[in-house]
Amino acid sequence: MLIPVRCFTCGNLIADKHDNYQNKVRAGEDPAKVLDALGITRYCCRRMLLTSLETIQQIIPFYEAIQRRHQEVQSELE
């Protein structure tokens, strides 16, 4: 759902670099160069960042909507 904390294969910590990676790649940088700059050298760790998709980002909006609706109902009741 979120970026895995560690690399599945070698156990290296990768989650702390995800935010940085994502921002740079979205800004149009080459993912390979970003990974090199972050010091992720092994291909097992590189695929973790390259291929992860945070599905939590797709679910959260529904809960935001629930909260908004909840607040609307509350204000109408008042």
Add this chain to the structure above:
Amino acid sequence: MDFEDFTQDLSSLEVISKDDKKMSVKLKGVPLQYANALRRVCLNGVPVFAIDTVDILENSSVLPDEGLAHRLGLIPIKTDLKRFNEPSKCECKSETGCSNCKVMLVLDSGDTEATRTVLSDELTSEDDSVKPIADNIPIVQLAPGQRVKVECYARLGRGSEHAKWNSANIAILTETDKEDERILTVESTGSLKPEQIILAGVEEVGVRLSEFKDMINEVEA
């Protein structure tokens, strides 16, 4: 040369390269079987801290309790081997543990106003030296109105029990041109410094070998 000679004469270790995560040492005159034993112990025989028990007081996030506990368990935690004991070898001999073998970390997100990510720096430890190695590991994302409140208990453990206690990501032996020289490369997970892993590994191999010796003697007697 047997392992005891080796541990008494650490000059046979020559540091080739070293930084805060990765270290390479040249092993001179160490038989292959001892060198490999050391490599394996460096990988998963040196105790490090990891969160083992999580009490979930509140979790209204989209991540289920076990998912949250799993993520917390995988966070590498700074380890001070001198001050803490493994629960099985601790003097307290209790199941609940004492301050020498267990550390509590608390995570409370509070009320969420806007969608945000809960990071590892929000884990507050009761011991300053035992804390996550990085401050920006995402634990969970919360929508408005969601909350996470957990109590985590970290303890020392070994990689042979669960990979979250692995002391090193990588530990490899590479052959050199000379017959009795090998290079041991250890990359730490960040919980311990690589040199600490190698030194603790040497000690651990020594302990295991003497235990083995005792066992053999008992069988003979």
